Amino acid sequence: MNADLIIRHARKDDLVALIAMFAADDVGGHGDTVDPGALPAYRRAFETIAASPDQTLYVAELDGEVVGTFQISITTTLTGRGASFMIIEAVQTRDDMRGKGIGARMIELCIAEARARGLPRVQLISNAKRKDAHRFYERLGFEPSHLGFKMALK
DSSP states (O other), X not given: OOTTOEEEEOOGXXXXXXXXXXXXXXXXXXXXXXXXXXXXXXXXXXXXXXXXXXXXXXXXXXTTEEEEEEEEEEEEOSHHHHOEXXXXXXXXXXXXXXXXXXXXXXXXHHHHHHHHTTOSXXXXXXXXXXXXXXXXXXXXXXXXXXXXXXXXXX
């Protein structure tokens, strides 16, 4: 991968590029859109994430362009003797930049951050339809250990 790749905290001025990346995702089914009427909702979400001490939104930038993103959350549960762990969420690489090592660099940063914090594990979920992503995560050392469930509330 290009040594010029920068992974940094997301800024408000990254929102348009991030929204476009999510809206272009035809598998995720999250209802993301580049419709300007949705921008206030994205801004509110960004502010919530930015204000949280337990969440961080990142971007991967190459030649001044946002080419990837991910979010980490630190959570603590009573299981595992009250252990805290990292959840990696919303991992996305721009379509035209896939296969260039960007995703691996983003996940490696997550793992390094978790180790630096002394966390015992990192975990993520991936859409069941994303077979290529599953192979990618397994190549990085993740194991498909659990089955996830979701319920849409209307």
